[in-house]
Amino acid sequence: MTCASRGIxxxxxxxxxxxxxxxxxKIVIFDNLNFTIHSGETIALxxxxxxxxxxxxxxxxxxxxPESGHIEINSQSISSMSDxxxxxxxxxxxxxxxxxxxxxxxxxxxxxxxxxxxLNGLPAxxxxxxxxxxxxxxxxxxxxxxSQLSGGEQQRVAIARAIATQPLLILADEPTGNLDEQTAxxxxxxxxxxxxxxxxxxxxxxxxxTTASYLDKTWRLEQGQLLC
Ligand SMILES: Nc1ncnc2c1ncn2[C@@H]1O[C@H](COP(=O)(O)OP(=O)(O)OP(=O)(O)O)[C@@H](O)[C@H]1O
Numbered sequence: 123m124t125c126a127s128r129g130i131x132x133x134x135x136x137x138x139x140x141x142x143x144x145x146x147x148k149i150v151i152f153d154n155l156n157f158t159i160h161s162g163e164t165i166a167l168x169x170x171x172x173x174x175x176x177x178x179x180x181x182x183x184x185x186x187x188p189e190s191g192h193i194e195i196n197s198q199s200i201s202s203m204s205d206x207x208x209x210x211x212x213x214x215x216x217x218x219x220x221x222x223x224x225x226x227x228x229x230x231x232x233x234x235x236x237x238x239x240x241l242n243g244l245p246a247x248x249x250x251x252x253x254x255x256x257x258x259x260x261x262x263x264x265x266x267x268x269s270q271l272s273g274g275e276q277q278r279v280a281i282a283r284a285i286a287t288q289p290l291l292i293l294a295d296e297p298t299g300n301l302d303e304q305t306a307x308x309x310x311x312x313x314x315x316x317x318x319x320x321x322x323x324x325x326x327x328x329x330x331x332t333t334a335s336y337l338d339k340t341w342r343l344e345q346g347q348l349l350c
Contacts, residue, residue, distance in 0.1 A: 132291065132323050133159040133182065138191035140177060151177050152346045155191070161290075164317060164324040166334035169343035175327040176221055178343065179293045182325070183218050184208045195291065213241055217284035217322075219294040223276045225268040231279045232264040235286050242287050250319075254282050257312035259305070273300045281309060288320040295327045303332075310336045 138155040141148055151174040159165065167175050180186040181193060184200045193201050196215060203211060212218070225234050235255070236246035255261050258278040268276055277300045284292055297313065298306035314336050317324050326337060334340045342349040 130161045131158050132161040132163075132196060133157075134192075134194045135182075136192045138181065138193065139189045140174070140181065140186075141189055150346065152188070155346065155348065157348050157350075159323060159325065161323055162321050163339070164314070164337040165326070166337040166340045167325055167327045167343060168329065168331075168334060168340055171329075173343040174346065175343055176295050179218075179295050179325065179327060183216055183293050184212065185218075213238070215290045217287065217289035217292040219277075219280050219284045219292070219297045221295040221299070221327075223268070223280040225276055225279055225283070227268050230265050230267055231260060231271065231275075234268070234279055235282045238283055239286050244287060250288070251282075251286055254286065254312065254316070257315075258282050258309060274302070274305065277301060278305075278309060281313065285313065285316040285322075288316065288322070290320070290322055292317065292322050292324045292326075294324065296329070297326065298328065298330060298333045306330070306333060 135155060135157050138152050140152045141150045167178070169175055177186065181188055182195070184203065187201060191201070192199060198211065200208065200211065226237065229237060235251065239246055239251070255264065258281060260275070260278055260282060263271060263275050268279070271279065277297065281294070281297050284294065298309055301309060310333055316322070324337065328334050339350070
């Protein structure tokens with residue numbers, strides 16, 4: 123499968139096979155999945171619940187490994203990286219919004235956001251992060267811990283954290299899933315602004331056609347195949 127040519131090829135996935143096994147059964151999620159994503163593309167990934175969308179994001183972020191096949195991001199093979207190299211790679215290139223948010227419970231919202239910036243040698247705050255916090259309407263919740271935030275607020279902190287370092291690649295798993303329509307629109311506007319500013323590449327899982335409409339194109343995952 124080829125994607126519209128735009129920028130350099132950022133992600134190449136070749137012959138990806140992924141399955142989950144438990145005591146009673148084996149579920150094949152992908153059997154020989156192939157695709158490329160070019161730098162600067164913004165792609166909505168849709169498909170039925172259980173189709174494997176989160177699994178694909180986790181493979182691309184190096185949080186899980188395929189049984190076989192090869193994933194290259196920015197000319198680096200993430201399938202064969204050591205854990206230490208993978209951590210460095212994620213810190214430098216990747217912003218990830220997890221479906222379960224994965225905020226650090228012992229840090230305030232402010233520190234969850236600034237932590238990743240400090241790891242990258244950036245100042246804890248600057249004009250961009252202040253604008254980000256305002257656009258995501260988090261300014262009054264910055265000193266709260268994740269347990270003191272609503273689901274939607276935690277989701278917005280997770281989004282702020284993912285884009286606070288202006289990464290080259292953003293993988294977002296249902297980033298508007300817990301938000302009302304108006305907040306979802308504000309979040310998507312800010313996310314797309316951040317993406318445009320940095321010319322980041324965005325792969326975003328969503329069940330919402332409205333959210334998908336903010337991105338350049340939509341892919342569907344069906345029965346282990348990507349339909350572009
Ligand atoms: N660790 C695991 N062990 C066993 N099966 C798993 C595991 N993780 C995911 N699965 C199964 O793999 C399939 C794909 O899951 P995945 O979370 O990727 O789907 P999804 O498309 O993101 O779904 P949703 O839209 O509901 O979030 C599902 O059938 C799920 O139950």
